[in-house]
Amino acid sequence: MLPKIKQVRAYVVRGGGADYHDQGDGHWIDDHIATPMAKYPEYRQSRQSFGINVLGTLVVEIEATDGTVGFAVTTGGEPAAYIVEKHLARFLEGRSPTDYEKIWDQMYFGTQYYGRKGLVVNAISGVDLALWDLLGKLRQEPVYHLLGGAVRDELSFYATGARPDLAKGMGFIGGKMPLHHGPAEGEEGLAKNIAELATMRERCGDDFWLMFDCWMALDLNYATRLAHKAKDYGLKWIEEALSPDDYWGYAALKKAAPAGMLVTTGEHEATRWGFRMLMEMECCDIIQPDVGWCGGVTELLKISAMADSRGVMVIPHGSSVYSYHFVITRHNSPFAEFLMMAPKADQVQPMFHPQLLDEPVPVNGRLKATALDKPGFGVELNPAVTLHRPYTH
Numbered sequence: 001m002l003p004k005i006k007q008v009r010a011y012v013v014r015g016g017g018a019d020y021h022d023q024g025d026g027h028w029i030d031d032h033i034a035t036p037m038a039k040y041p042e043y044r045q046s047r048q049s050f051g052i053n054v055l056g057t058l059v060v061e062i063e064a065t066d067g068t069v070g071f072a073v074t075t076g077g078e079p080a081a082y083i084v085e086k087h088l089a090r091f092l093e094g095r096s097p098t099d100y101e102k103i104w105d106q107m108y109f110g111t112q113y114y115g116r117k118g119l120v121v122n123a124i125s126g127v128d129l130a131l132w133d134l135l136g137k138l139r140q141e142p143v144y145h146l147l148g149g150a151v152r153d154e155l156s157f158y159a160t161g162a163r164p165d166l167a168k169g170m171g172f173i174g175g176k177m178p179l180h181h182g183p184a185e186g187e188e189g190l191a192k193n194i195a196e197l198a199t200m201r202e203r204c205g206d207d208f209w210l211m212f213d214c215w216m217a218l219d220l221n222y223a224t225r226l227a228h229k230a231k232d233y234g235l236k237w238i239e240e241a242l243s244p245d246d247y248w249g250y251a252a253l254k255k256a257a258p259a260g261m262l263v264t265t266g267e268h269e270a271t272r273w274g275f276r277m278l279m280e281m282e283c284c285d286i287i288q289p290d291v292g293w294c295g296g297v298t299e300l301l302k303i304s305a306m307a308d309s310r311g312v313m314v315i316p317h318g319s320s321v322y323s324y325h326f327v328i329t330r331h332n333s334p335f336a337e338f339l340m341m342a343p344k345a346d347q348v349q350p351m352f353h354p355q356l357l358d359e360p361v362p363v364n365g366r367l368k369a370t371a372l373d374k375p376g377f378g379v380e381l382n383p384a385v386t387l388h389r390p391y392t393h
């Protein structure tokens, strides 16, 4: 018998980490990126100007009666910390960490009247991941062993950042660029987007994957035109072109996209029900759940099984170690994303830096399964990072 759960605690941390948009000045991730807010000129140059980094990182710790502590980080900050302490903790304390199915069900249905997606599911995900970390630490096994074991020897990664050309030199299999100009910047902006793609194609050569991340910024007409113009430069996929609520738009985009170009989305989608909608409406070719936002590993297993039965690939968004331990165990997740968090996207830096210690990074675009061979998710909280616990229960 494993020890029971003694206490759940929630903390807030600022500065990068799981809230990877919370970066300093001059970072590529805040440099005139197309967003749904870019129709307002005053919010066009910087995503921080409309508050993209307002939440900060949520850290959830779960302590067992023998003193073992599992933890996880995700985006959610103080409001998520409130939900964890004041609402979700009751569904864990006094229970066995092996009861993650029942705990997930109670967290989800206990908050359904104000939750279902977004911040509440981020909070649920944080608790779920901390629970899997605890389980791994108590059993002295990496989480990927608990999920069924590795189906391949190593992970291979594409890089997201402003410099796919540099990512190619670092051994990544592809580069996903932020789209810089949205519909409000008209034909001139569209031409600049295509010119950036053309430059990168020229620098990277024909065989390197290039993708556009549109961060929910476009409308169907613009997205369709962008896709067709980008076809000439071999764009592999067009990502999150439309609002996550516009399932109908995605279904139309998938039909209208040039043959061979993939339509991807899902990083702002949550739970088996949200992903079922994306798949039943045939919205995309690849779903991209964020492990820290979609409901955690417990929910991702269900989403992934559903996708597998439909021949849909699951390439999780970001999520660092939480993604790595999952992707290595699934045939329908053949590669993974690595977000380039160095300000100029010119070097590999741990994705959730500086919040985690021992966070593995790809070497030559690859990561051996054996690099994950530590109990739980294999990382620790960096003691140099200040934790703030705004609520208790």
Ligand SMILES: C[C@H](O)[C@H](O)CC(=O)C(=O)O
Pocket: 029, 033, 160, 177, 178, 213, 215, 267, 317, 318, 337, 339
């Ligand atoms: C680069 C994108 O705008 C966003 O910051 C990250 C993202 O959506 C992704 O990695 O995918």
Ligand SMILES: [Mg+2]
Pocket: 213, 214, 215, 239, 240, 267, 317
């Ligand atoms: Mg994206």
